[in-house]
Every structure is written in C-alpha cells, then in structure tokens.
Amino acid sequence: SVTKEIVVLPGDGIGPEVTREAVNVLETVCKRHGYKLKTRSFDVGGASIDRYGRPLTEKALEACKEVPAVLLGAVGGDKWNEEPKDKRPEAALLGLRKELGLFANLRPITTHQSLIHSSPLKEEIVNGVDILILRELTGGIYFGRPRFIEQTSAGERGVDTLAYETHEIERIAHKAFEMATDRNRKVTSVDKSNVLDSSRLWRRTVIDSASQWPEISLSHMLVDNCAMQLIRDPKQFDVILTGNMFGDILSDAAAMITGSIGMLPSASIGEKYAMYEPVHGSAPDIAGQNKANPLAAIASIALMCRYSLDMPEAAQEIEDAIQATLQDGFRTGDIASNPSKEYLVDTSEMGSAVLKHLNPKMQ
Numbered sequence: 001s002v003t004k005e006i007v008v009l010p011g012d013g014i015g016p017e018v019t020r021e022a023v024n025v026l027e028t029v030c031k032r033h034g035y036k037l038k039t040r041s042f043d044v045g046g047a048s049i050d051r052y053g054r055p056l057t058e059k060a061l062e063a064c065k066e067v068p069a070v071l072l073g074a075v076g077g078d079k080w081n082e083e084p085k086d087k088r089p090e091a092a093l094l095g096l097r098k099e100l101g102l103f104a105n106l107r108p109i110t111t112h113q114s115l116i117h118s119s120p121l122k123e124e125i126v127n128g129v130d131i132l133i134l135r136e137l138t139g140g141i142y143f144g145r146p147r148f149i150e151q152t153s154a155g156e157r158g159v160d161t162l163a164y165e166t167h168e169i170e171r172i173a174h175k176a177f178e179m180a181t182d183r184n185r186k187v188t189s190v191d192k193s194n195v196l197d198s199s200r201l202w203r204r205t206v207i208d209s210a211s212q213w214p215e216i217s218l219s220h221m222l223v224d225n226c227a228m229q230l231i232r233d234p235k236q237f238d239v240i241l242t243g244n245m246f247g248d249i250l251s252d253a254a255a256m257i258t259g260s261i262g263m264l265p266s267a268s269i270g271e272k273y274a275m276y277e278p279v280h281g282s283a284p285d286i287a288g289q290n291k292a293n294p295l296a297a298i299a300s301i302a303l304m305c306r307y308s309l310d311m312p313e314a315a316q317e318i319e320d321a322i323q324a325t326l327q328d329g330f331r332t333g334d335i336a337s338n339p340s341k342e343y344l345v346d347t348s349e350m351g352s353a354v355l356k357h358l359n360p361k362m363q
C-alpha cells in the first residue's frame, strides 16, 4: 500500500526525546520511497499512569494490534518506583510483549569502525564484531507463576518462578536457526543447565530442534562463562540464543562492545505483531536534557523497515546514514572519545545529522 502506518509509544524519560528523532527518520525514508507515513501516539508507562492511572490502556494496546509495527521509546522512572508491580511503568512493556505475543527479541550487536575507540575494550577485540542476541521475550522468570512476597515467621519471603515449556523453547530455537541461516550459521545456546531444571529442558529441546537444521553448527555455553567470553573474545559468536533474563543481562553487557547502550536497537517479533525498541531504558540521569543518544532508536527504525514495513532498501539507507554520521565525527556524550576529532552534539543535532544523509536536499 502507499501508506505506512505505525503506532508510537514514546514513554518516559529519554523515550520521547529519542523516538522524536526516530520518527523523523522514518518520515524521511517514507517520503523518499513514495510512501505516506501515518503515526498514532499513545502514552505508556509512567506517562500513562499519570494520565489514566494505569501503565497501559486498552486503547493503546488495541491500536498496536491495528498496525504492522510499533515503536517504543522507554518506560520507567523513580517517580513510579513505589507503585505495586502491576502498576509500575515496566508492567506496560511486559504487558505489550505478552499481549502482542512478541516471543522473539532480536538484539544485534555490531561495531562501527569509527566507534572502535569508544569501547572500553581493546580495538582488536571489538573490531568486526557482528553478533545477534536472540532473547526469548514472553516466558521464563519474567512471567512464571507463582510470584509474590509473603510474611513468614522469620520476616518476608519473595518468590518468582522460572519455567519454560517445550513449545516456548522450540519456537525461539527455530527462530535462531532461521536467523543463523542468513548469517554465519553458528548458534550458541546459552543456559544454566548445570544448576537449573528449566535450563536442562532448554538445552535438550534446543538439541532436538536442531536436527531439522543440519547446516547449522550448534554449541552450548553456560551463562556465566558467556558473560566472560563476550568480553574476552566476542568475535567467536554469531547467534546467541537464550532465555528472557539471561538475554536481558547479556545484551547490556554486550552493549559496551559497541561503545554504548545508546547504540543498541532491538526488534520484538511474534506471529502477528512486532514492536521496535532501543535496548536502553528511560535514563533518568540524563532525561530532559536533550543529551541522549538517539541512534539506538533510529537503528530500531531500520529494523522496522526491514522486518515489518517491507522497506529493505530504506533499512540499509538508514544504517548507512548512521555510519556516515559517525564517520563525520558526530558524537553524543556517551560515545565521545576524542574531542579533537569529534563534534559533541545533542539528541536533536544527532538526529538532524542522520537526516542530512538521507535527504541530501537538506544540506
């Protein structure tokens, strides 16, 4: 169709600051390729709590089901930290993932040549890294029941449940093998099967699923070792397949290979719907200062163009524009490393710099 329609959920903190730049980029590539862009925006998270008394409204959720793709900024902030768990901003995000069935979270970690010195790791370790962390997103300890805090004679007791079912493991495993087929055909499944029963089932199920993918080389790694290996020699990895909480933690650690959490995009994909979100959070420490790096949100738009909007060329153009912008020397504070060769810019200047590479008329 000639119209591309998305829902935007800016959220809290730096969420609105980075989604603004990302939507500008989508607007520009749509124009360039002859599409009309239609966006509808809804409050989620703390913003929605303040306005409607709950983190996710039915209206926002239903709107997300009417479009091929949703862009989410970030949710959360100190203001709402004392809310009960179902009323916290984060409940909006978890609710969206669950209600939209977004079981596969793609978190690509790729280094930009011009940011090699923004990483605290050595050049030879980070140069050329290209990893896809595939995080299971609707199961595991995030959603297991029961979960509660209770009074005991000794004080209080907090309980969460880590459970995975065969079908949940199978579908994410097949996604990993499918993704690896278009990459270097290597999957490392990460678990804690030396301790956890859910991980023992995970490993066995992944092995069983792999029999349908003879061209993929599958290996297994314990999560603590994986955290270490990501820092020691990240180039050994192609696709990392892992559960909900391990994927959350490993991806923030892996962010530092690229130089900053402000660089990591993600795609959350299910059978019917899709949501695109930077990996980072609402960054309360820099919110409202126009300081946040918008490139994670902008790169998430590239993923959206590729996986949901049927605009593969636009996806490539956005990724090229990000690369060119970094080559020009533009840096937000989080990725700055050499003041004499770089221009320190704010969120909107970084967004505009990317736009210039997409729309030469602006120069």
Ligand code: NAD
Residues within 6 Å of the ligand: 014, 018, 073, 074, 075, 076, 077, 078, 090, 093, 261, 262, 263, 277, 278, 279, 280, 281, 282, 283, 284, 285, 286, 291, 292, 293, 294, 296, 334
């Ligand atoms: P965070 O990712 O918000 O911030 C961690 C650190 O990284 C901070 O120092 C922050 O300034 C920096 N940072 C993050 N994004 C950046 C960017 N784009 N540019 C420059 N610097 C950036 O993690 P946190 O501080 O642990 O969490 C803050 C809040 O965000 C919490 O309420 C948490 O629940 C929420 N959160 C939400 C999401 C989401 O909505 N997807 C993800 C993670 C955390």
Ligand code: IPM
Residues within 6 Å of the ligand: 076, 090, 093, 094, 248, 279, 281
């Ligand atoms: C992320 C975030 C979320 C998660 C929180 C905010 C619920 O950290 O998207 O990585 O843990 O999944």
Ligand code: MN
Residues within 6 Å of the ligand: 248, 249, 252, 279
């Ligand atoms: Mn996280």
